[in-house]
Amino acid sequence: MALGFIKKIFTFGKDEPATAAAEELPVAAAGEGVNLEALAEEAETASAPEAAIEENAASLEDEPPEEVIESEIRAEAQEEIAEILEASTAEEASPAQPHLPKGFALEEVEQKAAEPVAPQSRLSWFQRLREGLSRTSQQLTGQIAALFTKRKLDEETLEELEELLIQSDLGVETAMRITGALSSERYGKDVSGEDVTRIMAAEIGKVLAPVAKPLKLDLSHKPHVILVVGVNGTGKTTTIGKLAAKLSGAGLKVTLAAGDTFRAAAIEQLKIWAERTGSDFIGTKLGADAAGLAFDAFQQAKAKKSDVLIIDTAGRLQNKTELMAELEKIVRVLGKLDPDAPHTVLQTLDATTGQNAMNQVEIFRNVAGVSGLIMTKLDGTARGGILVSIAAKHKLPVYFIGVGEGIDDLEPFEADDFARAIAGIAQS
DSSP states (O other), X not given: OHHHHTTTTEEOSTTXXXXXXXXXXXXXXXXXXXXXXXXXHHHHSOOTHHHHHHHHHHHTTTSSOHHHHHHHHHHHHHHHHHHHHHHHOOSOOOOXXXXXXXXXXXXXXXXXXXOOOOOOOOOOHXXXXXXXXXXXXXXXXXXXXXXXXXXXXXXXXXXXXHHHHHHTXXXXXXXXXXXXXXXXXXTTSEEOHHHHHHHHHHHHHHHHGGGBOOEEOOTTSSSEEEEEEOOTTSOHHHHHHHHHHHHHHTTOOEEEEOOOTTOHHHHHHHHHHHHHHTOEEEOOOTTOOHHHHHHHHHHHHHHTTOSEEEEOOOOOOTTOHHHHHHHHHHHHHHHHHSTTOSSEEEEEEEXXXXXXXXXXXXXXXXXXXXXXXXXXXXXXXXXXXXXXXXXXXXXXXXXXXXOSSSGGGEEEOOHHHHHHHHTTOOOO
């Protein structure tokens, strides 16, 4: 029952024949075919990032006592997570009714009528998605409506529309698809803003459909390793917490590893998420080698028979060579422990960064082998069209999108829902 709960969110590779799992090479047991001593030595040996770590440590010498800092960091992390959990709290659940076997029924008992209480409305996911994308859709549809006021569709109008769509971050390829479809259907005829948004939604849906995929978990690997990467401020740690809540809530054993060893707040925040979600937590001291942490996390998660190990990493700008080298080292160390690890590399993207997100995907894909995307903060920008542009160019799976702070505001990506929401069209 627990695994069935998360079929909407994750799949487990069961679409392949049953024999396929048996034919897969088994995951090497700890120490089997791997020189662990040599690997541990490599994991503990800092490379280029050492200079950054030493510099960071030196800057901490004049700070307040460690216990004061720890207390403040924990308080801040607890407050932030409490806000997220509070945002996720839905209306009070009514008492569960027993599910009786066939042939039985509950006897109706006459009760004193209680005073009616107005139910708290809970927006559906599509309503929240549409609300979150409202800034993007209002700007886009407003400009389209202004362009198509009592006009016949001609070349000049098509060129203006194409430029408008490109400026809205939808990308050249998608803009050309939309204008091409509009031209073939309405050229030389009167056209309204509603005609354009309808065709736009249909074409955006076609671009997004191939990348709207569930995150597949191969549970023949224990643990299935998910490495989460991205630049500073994209919401990696919070996203990991939300994923852990979904997975552990469905009965999977989850381990969280604090690989962002540069920020004490990130370590503390992930530790609290682990406590709140019932996940195991593996951390290390501030400034420690992240590859060494990944090594230890894999070994411990394997020993504890965790289903999923999620490793946080330090936020890094794509132009910081030494930090990107550290990320390569983490991937290399995991690959020596299990040739298929990391089994999933998730990149979090901040929608508010617009076209810069496109460049980030290019670089992180080359360095860390990014296999899927999660886009956050779609509710805080008018540049939500960038997701369409990224999908058209990189064709990487988009597993989840976020339109708010609550756990329920991170949901599996649905192409048609997104296309209709960004075009401002109600759900059919």
